[in-house]
Amino acid sequence: MEPMLKDLFAGQSYNEKSFFLIAGPCVVESEELVMEVADKVSGICKNLGIPYVFKASYRKANRTSASSFTGLGDETGLALVKKVGETYKLPTTSDIHAHEEAAEAAKYVDILQIPAFLCRQTDLLVAAAETGKIVNVKKGQFLSGPSMKFAVEKIKNAGNNKIILTERGTTFGYQDLVVDYRNIPWMQAHQTPVVMDVTHSLQQPNQTSGVTGGNPQLISTIAKAAIATGADGLFIETHPNPAVALSDGANMLKLDLLGGLLEQLVKLRAAIV
Template sequence: MQPFLTDLFKGQSYDEKNFFLIAGPCVIESEELLMEVAGRVSSICRNLGIPYIFKSSYRKANRTSASSFTGLGDELGLSLLKKTGEAFNLPTTTDIHAHDEAAPAARYADILQIPAFLCRQTDLLIAAAETGKVVNVKKGQFLSGQSMKFAVEKIRNAGNEKIILTERGTTFGYQDLVVDYRNIPWMKEHGVPVVMDCTHSLQQPNQVSGITGGNPQLIGTVAKAAIAAGADGLFIETHPNPAIALSDGANMLQLDRLESLLQELVKLRKAVI
């Protein structure tokens, strides 16, 4: 595990040979939701020796429909994210969408996540890098793992070596994604930890209804294949009741199903390392 990850997880007890987990509800809906999810997931991860990062977005700027929920407000959302991390002694992450969001978000979150659609935005990458926080860049659905070297170079040239890359599928036609697992070793060649986004890679975007679809029944399949391919971490959005979630409910994992999946993945990780 790279030193910056060790620093992130210094308050947790975990198996150093395990993968790390980034998980939480897609968007901050309420304090009660954040506390419920963080509490349950942190307990599961502690029991399984998995280092854990809590994730939830304070603002969702990249929604299909203008009528979709985007957040509770920036200051409230960010303060609830920080409060949740402090309550369970967890590092936190949220996505940012513009360069002027980087510094404010960095006051509350430990990791700044760059959405896949924005992974080539130079000013956004530099602004995130200059905060000194860990920067997690999701690979664009239109890029190969090899081409993500340019995103890595932009962040490094801004003086930041704390970089994570995340695979989240490749556009296939207009309304589907596929996962090319070659991207995991290809992105690891850039000398950074690589994460598999097991939920967004199962999205079915661009639906005429204005609501993105998904295939959550395949989350376990994607996660297991990623561990076998050498992923350092997994990204799984989870919710107690995805059917009523305010964002990405169609591809989130129901919270009650997370523990059994992680148990299987820990066994698989031990078999392949």
């Protein structure tokens, strides 16, 4: 594990050869939810030796419908993400959508996540880099892995070498995504850890209902293939009851299914490392 990640997970006991996990609910819905998810996932990861980053969006700025839930308010959402980190001794992450959000969010989280749709936004990448935090850039659904070198260059040119890249599927027609696993080694060639966003790669966007659909029954398939092709980490959104989740419920993993999946993935990782 490279120094950036060793520093990030310094407070956790883990298997040096394991993949790391970024997981949590899509958005901060309530204190009760984020604490429940963090408690369950951190316990599973500790038992399996998996380094863990808690994830929840403090605000969702890219909802399909104007009537969709966007958050509890920036300060409230960020404070709850920070509280999770402090309570469970975990690194945390949340996404930002504009350059002016970077410095404020950096006060609360350890990793700034750049949404896929915004991975070419130079001012956003530079602002995130200038905070000195780790910057996790999701590959745009419209880009190849090799073309992500330009996002990496923008961040490095701003004086920050702490970069993660995340694969999250490629647009296939108007309402579906496919995963090209060549992007994992292609993006690792940029000298960054590469994460597979398992749940977002199963989205079915642009539905006429205004609510994104998904194929959660394929979460295990996508995750196993990512581990088999050498992903450094996995990104999985999870919720106790995805049917009532306020964002991305159609592609999230039910919380009580996470432990069994991770056990399989740890065995798979051990078999190929």
